[in-house]
Amino acid sequence: MLPLHNPALLRQQALINGQWLDADDGQHLAVHKPANGELIARVPAMGQAETRRAITAAAAAQAQWKLQTGKARSVLLRRWYELIMANQQDLAVILTSEQGKPLSEARGEIAYAASFVDWFADEAKRGYGDVAPSPQADKRIVVLKQPVGVAAAITPWNFPAAMITRKAAPAFAAGCAMVLKPASQTPLTALALGWLAEQAGFPAGLFNVLTGSATLIGEVLTASPLVRKLSFTGSTEVGRQLMAQSAPTIKKLSLELGGNAPFIVFEDADLDAAVEGAMVSKFRNAGQTCVCANRIYVQRAVYERFAAKLVAAVQALQVGDGMAPGSTQGPLIDARAVAKVEEHIADALAKGGRLLCGGQRHALGGSFFEPTVIADASPAMLFAREETFGPLAPLFCFDDIDEVIRAANDSEFGLAGYFYSRDLARAWQVAEQLECGMVGINTGLISNEVGPFGGIKQSGLGREGSRYGMDEYLESKYLCFGGL
Numbered sequence: 012m013l014p015l016h017n018p019a020l021l022r023q024q025a026l027i028n029g030q031w032l033d034a035d036d037g038q039h040l041a042v043h044k045p046a047n048g049e050l051i052a053r054v055p056a057m058g059q060a061e062t063r064r065a066i067t068a069a070a071a072a073q074a075q076w077k078l079q080t081g082k083a084r085s086v087l088l089r090r091w092y093e094l095i096m097a098n099q100q101d102l103a104v105i106l107t108s109e110q111g112k113p114l115s116e117a118r119g120e121i122a123y124a125a126s127f128v129d130w131f132a133d134e135a136k137r138g139y140g141d142v143a144p145s146p147q148a149d150k151r152i153v154v155l156k157q158p159v160g161v162a163a164a165i166t167p168w169n170f171p172a173a174m175i176t177r178k179a180a181p182a183f184a185a186g187c188a189m190v191l192k193p194a195s196q197t198p199l200t201a202l203a204l205g206w207l208a209e210q211a212g213f214p215a216g217l218f219n220v221l222t223g224s225a226t227l228i229g230e231v232l233t234a235s236p237l238v239r240k241l242s243f244t245g246s247t248e249v250g251r252q253l254m255a256q257s258a259p260t261i262k263k264l265s266l267e268l269g270g271n272a273p274f275i276v277f278e279d280a281d282l283d284a285a286v287e288g289a290m291v292s293k294f295r296n297a298g299q300t301c302v303c304a305n306r307i308y309v310q311r312a313v314y315e316r317f318a319a320k321l322v323a324a325v326q327a328l329q330v331g332d333g334m335a336p337g338s339t340q341g342p343l344i345d346a347r348a349v350a351k352v353e354e355h356i357a358d359a360l361a362k363g364g365r366l367l368c369g370g371q372r373h374a375l376g377g378s379f380f381e382p383t384v385i386a387d388a389s390p391a392m393l394f395a396r397e398e399t400f401g402p403l404a405p406l407f408c409f410d411d412i413d414e415v416i417r418a419a420n421d422s423e424f425g426l427a428g429y430f431y432s433r434d435l436a437r438a439w440q441v442a443e444q445l446e447c448g449m450v451g452i453n454t455g456l457i458s459n460e461v462g463p464f465g466g467i468k469q470s471g472l473g474r475e476g477s478r479y480g481m482d483e484y485l486e487s488k489y490l491c492f493g494g495l
């Protein structure tokens with residue numbers, strides 16, 4: 012059992028139309044702790060019939076929910092926010108147990124997740140339309156904002172709380188209902204959030220949480236004409252597939268996909284600040300973050316000094332069970348994640364990389380891995396093109412600004428980018444030329460509820476959070492009044 016103050020938060024059934032249900036065939040999925048493989052819970056392995064019932068329930072709930080005023084929706088969202096924060100510790104324990112991140116990071120993620128609910132509780136009251144100056148005297152031009160309808164969401168294991176509320180909160184604020192399929196490795200946080208939404212007074216069917224086969228559930232969600240919106244966070248490969256599956260019904264899409272963030276340190280940077288930024292960007296969630304620094308470029312004059320400072324900071328990280336006091340690096344999500352980090356390290360060393368620290372599985376065993384720094388990185392190495400999604404920091408050396416911008420932009424991804432410099436002209440030049448959706452300037456942490464989160468190129472479509480986040484769940488209807 013998990014050490015919860017409120018054991019009711021540990022849900023082992025799925026939520027459809029306000030009912031907590033087992034799978035029709037009684038099958039289950041097991042949920043294990045990445046830290047030690049221990050069985051935590053079992054959740055239903057739901058399939059296509061259950062998914063169809065969830066969509067029907069969402070459509071019925073949305074028909075009523077869209078009639079609520081923005082202010083009424085705001086009240087319920089605020090209650091949900093307050094319940095999430097009141098249960099922050101229990102939610103963090105559940106999150107750390109199923110995902111692995113240190114408890115301090117999990118508490119931070121719960122607060123981050125709640126911040127989207129708080130933000131969209133306010134935005135719910137601001138679904139402004141337009142009145143445009145008519146080009147003809149006898150006409151009036153009005154634009155209404157209306158909810159898109161039933162929204163489906165498919166979310167990843169790396170942020171089991173924030174990736175859900177970053178979709179659900181704007182959807183509910185806009186007047187939509189949602190059918191959510193969380194990652195099979197981390198379903199418990201999603202189910203707990205569903206239970207808290209119920210406690211907040213959400214109408215039955217407004218928020219449905221399905222656990223089970225991604226393929227089976229995904230097929231029904233993408234094929235159903237009742238589902239007018241799909242929001243996905245995960246790999247570019249799956250995002251591409253879901254985009255294709257959604258094409259026959261022309262769904263509105265939000266895709267938050269893979270990244271390959273460059274992190275650039277110019278010779279005029281505050282090196283201590285740059286090391287601090289690199290640590291938070293690279294090693295948050297043990298590097299299992301789509302916006303983490305995947306390639307670190309350091310200007311030649313400061314390369315060795317920066318490398319030495321970074322290694323000292325990396326060696327101070329405490330690898331351990333996320334529930335153990337003082338742990339600052341948890342396990343990776345699974346053996347596949349470990350294999351990818353090992354593949355990138357072996358490839359780099361075989362191509363001339365210089366290991367500065369780490370480099371192998373941690374003595375704790377399982378999916379624990381030593382935080383690693385490799386110097387003398389080159390474009391020929393796998394991590395120059397692929398997202399490592401693990402605690403590996405490759406250091407590339409560069410000489411001039413044009414060279415590093417070309418290198419940074421040499422990727423099919425364009426989610427986030429970072430750089431450290433105290434030169435204002437250079438800051439504007441680099442910020443404007445980096446090909447990505449988000450840029451951190453003298454900071455390695457850009458994620459919050461106010462900034463529009465999203466990428467370009469093959470990192471996705473749309474923006475989440477911010478004043479733009481609700482637009483993903485709204486349609487603009489143009490009214491043309493004539494004969495006036």
Ligand SMILES: NC(=O)C1=CN([C@@H]2O[C@H](COP(=O)(O)OP(=O)(O)OC[C@H]3O[C@@H](n4cnc5c(N)ncnc54)[C@H](OP(=O)(O)O)[C@@H]3O)[C@@H](O)[C@H]2O)C=CC1
Binds near residue numbers: 194223226245246253
């Ligand atoms: N941009 C981002 O924020 C993220 C990017 N990634 C990238 O993706 C890589 C793999 O991570 P992973 O979690 O496996 O990401 P996936 O893209 O495989 O999974 C993300 C979500 O999509 C679901 N899913 C997978 N396949 C299908 C399908 N055919 N139809 C419908 N849903 C599907 C998964 O369900 P299930 O769990 O049941 O398989 C999960 O809920 C990482 O190494 C990283 O590069 C991963 C997470 C977040």
Ligand SMILES: O=C(O)[C@H](O)CS(=O)(=O)O
Binds near residue numbers: 464
């Ligand atoms: O999927 C992710 O990695 C998250 O979007 C990262 S963040 O929002 O927590 O920065």
